Amino acid sequence: MDDSALPDLGLSAREVLTTTRSVRRRLDLSRPVEREVIRDAIEVAIQAPTGSNAQAWHWVIVEDPAKKAALAELYGANADPYFEILSGTDSSQFQAIVDSAVYLRRHLHxxxxxxxxxLWGRIPDGVDNAMAAAFYGSILPAAWSFMLALRSRGLGSAWTTLHLGSEREAAEVLGIPYDRCSQVALLPVAYTVGTEFHPARRAPLDSVLHWDQW
Ligand SMILES: Cc1cc2nc3c(=O)[nH]c(=O)nc-3n(C[C@H](O)[C@H](O)[C@H](O)COP(=O)(O)O)c2cc1C
Known part of the structure; x- marks a missing residue:
C-alpha cells in the first residue's frame, strides 16, 4: 500500500482533535489492519517532542494471537478487581464508561x-515531579499523536494502562528488557465501526481556567 492508498477521512485538524474518543465497543474486531497504516501512524507520532530531543521511544506492535491473548489475560487480571470496585456507581455517565471498559476487557484478545x-529507561522510585514530568512527557505526547493519526484514517483506539500492573510479565511475553525500558500504555488498534464521533462532554472550560493567578 503506497501512501496515497492509505485511508483518509479528510477531517480538519480541529475535528481530529475534538473527536478522537476512547473507542471500545466500536472497534471493528473482524477487519484486519494493514501494517502500513500502523507504520504511518507511528511515523506521525514520532514527530512529537521529547526531552533533550532524546527520541528514546520504542513501539511494540503485537499481532500474534497467542501474545495478544497473553496480554489480554494480564490486562484482565488487573482490570477485573478494579471494575468490581467501580461498578454500581451512582453516576450513569461513569457507569457507561465502566460498561464500555468491561466490554474492551472481554474482547481485548x-x-x-x-x-x-x-520509553528507554526507568524512573527510580520516589523520583521528583520534575524528572517524572520530563520522563513521561517524552513519550505521552507521541502516544496521543498516534491515536490522533489513527482517527484521521478511520481507525480508533482507547488509552489503556491497566496491563501495567503486570508490566514485568508483559515484558516477558514480548521480550522487552523490563529493567531498562518502560511500557507506558497499551493501545488496541482497529478500524472503527462507522467513522462519526462527536466531542465529549467536559467540565465547563471556566471551571479549570486560571489567568495569571490560581
Ligand atoms: C492515563 C489513562 C489511563 C487509562 N486507562 C484505561 C484503561 O486501562 N482501560 C480503559 O478501558 N480505559 C482507560 N482509560 C480511558 C478512561 O477511562 C476514559 O474512558 C477516557 O478518558 C474517556 O475518554 P473519552 O472522553 O474519549 O470517551 C485511560 C485513560 C487515561 C488518560
Whole structure:
C-alpha cells in the first residue's frame, strides 16, 4: 500500500482533535489492519517532542494471537478487581464508561493489533515531579499523536494502562528488557465501526481556567 492508498477521512485538524474518543465497543474486531497504516501512524507520532530531543521511544506492535491473548489475560487480571470496585456507581455517565471498559476487557484478545509505546529507561522510585514530568512527557505526547493519526484514517483506539500492573510479565511475553525500558500504555488498534464521533462532554472550560493567578 503506497501512501496515497492509505485511508483518509479528510477531517480538519480541529475535528481530529475534538473527536478522537476512547473507542471500545466500536472497534471493528473482524477487519484486519494493514501494517502500513500502523507504520504511518507511528511515523506521525514520532514527530512529537521529547526531552533533550532524546527520541528514546520504542513501539511494540503485537499481532500474534497467542501474545495478544497473553496480554489480554494480564490486562484482565488487573482490570477485573478494579471494575468490581467501580461498578454500581451512582453516576450513569461513569457507569457507561465502566460498561464500555468491561466490554474492551472481554474482547481485548480479539483486537487486530495492540501497540505498546515504550520509553528507554526507568524512573527510580520516589523520583521528583520534575524528572517524572520530563520522563513521561517524552513519550505521552507521541502516544496521543498516534491515536490522533489513527482517527484521521478511520481507525480508533482507547488509552489503556491497566496491563501495567503486570508490566514485568508483559515484558516477558514480548521480550522487552523490563529493567531498562518502560511500557507506558497499551493501545488496541482497529478500524472503527462507522467513522462519526462527536466531542465529549467536559467540565465547563471556566471551571479549570486560571489567568495569571490560581
Ligand atoms: C492515563 C489513562 C489511563 C487509562 N486507562 C484505561 C484503561 O486501562 N482501560 C480503559 O478501558 N480505559 C482507560 N482509560 C480511558 C478512561 O477511562 C476514559 O474512558 C477516557 O478518558 C474517556 O475518554 P473519552 O472522553 O474519549 O470517551 C485511560 C485513560 C487515561 C488518560
Amino acid at each position: 480479539q483486537v487486530p493489533a495492540m501497540v505498546i509505546p515504550c
